[in-house]
Amino acid sequence: AQSVxxxxxxxxxxxxxxxxxxxxxxxxGNPYLFWYVQYPNRGLQFLLKYIxxxxxxxxxxxxxxxxxxxxxxxxxKKPSALVSxxxxxxxxxxxxxxxxxxxxxxxxLQVIP
Amino acid sequence: DTGVSQNPRHxxxxxxxxVTFRCDPISEHNRLYWYRQTLGQGPxxxxxxxxxxxxxxxxxxxxxxxxxxxxxxxxxxxxxxTEQGDSAMYLCASSLSGGRSHNEQFFGPGTRLTVL
Numbered sequence: 001a002q003s004v005x006x007x008x009x010x011x012x013x014x015x016x017x018x019x020x021x022x023x024x025x026x027x028x029g030n031p032y033l034f035w036y037v038q039y040p041n042r043g044l045q046f047l048l049k050y051i052x053x054x055x056x057x058x059x060x061x062x063x064x065x066x067x068x069x070x071x072x073x074x075x076x077k078k079p080s081a082l083v084s085x086x087x088x089x090x091x092x093x094x095x096x097x098x099x100x101x102x103x104x105x106x107x108x109l110q111v112i113p
Numbered sequence: 114d115t116g117v118s119q120n121p122r123h124x125x126x127x128x129x130x131x132v133t134f135r136c137d138p139i140s141e142h143n144r145l146y147w148y149r150q151t152l153g154q155g156p157x158x159x160x161x162x163x164x165x166x167x168x169x170x171x172x173x174x175x176x177x178x179x180x181x182x183x184x185x186x187x188x189x190x191x192x193x194x195t196e197q198g199d200s201a202m203y204l205c206a207s208s209l210s211g212g213r214s215h216n217e218q219f220f221g222p223g224t225r226l227t228v229l
Binding site: 042 | 117144146153154157158161163168169171204206216218219220221222223
């Protein structure tokens with residue numbers, strides 16, 4: 001079975017400060033890891049993915065995430081938060097041998113002006 | 114707009130009725146997924162198609178649920194004898210195997226189902 005944990009329901013950060021949204025995962029095979037963002041009244045949008053290669057992956061809107069195999073983590077980061085980054089962020093994982101994707105429950109990011 | 118589209122956007126039905134939702138994926142995408150999302154939760158995987166073949170199916174998908182993708186393009190999700198617990202947002206996503214966007218799923222806006 002595969003699972004994702006997003007330990008924080010909400011993260012508050014001041015505009016201009018760095019942000020981190022945490023994610024840990026569990027999967028039997030090789031992990032494929034993803035971050036998606038959901039803005040109010042809009043569909044889920046892909047941010048970035050880790051499949052293989054460099055542990056630090058860069059994605060849309062200046063976001064990046066670091067894959068840490070020993071800690072089974074895939075935290076989302078951004079050096080300088082914008083108010084427009086305020087949204088619901090989902091971490092997701094799948095076993096490389098299958099297509100089923102398991103999502104976390106989401107973390108609400110609030111960037112304070 | 115050539116993104117994933119879903120119809121209807123909202124559906125209100127009475128318990129015991131059947132409902133059918135449609136998903137039109139991005140035209141060149143050969144993979145299609147259905148998810149269910151309830152308030153405060155992430156999307157839960159329901160099923161996956163590669164072209165017209167249904168290759169994976171969650172145990173969440175009871176016998177009342179059936180999905181088809183007859184020609185490998187659009188897909189339908191039918192729920193028979195709806196129950197109040199079926200009330201949720203039903204999401205469709207598509208992806209293309211291979212290429213730069215391999216493994217990236219593009220989501221539709223969802224169909225919100227309310228069962229009274």
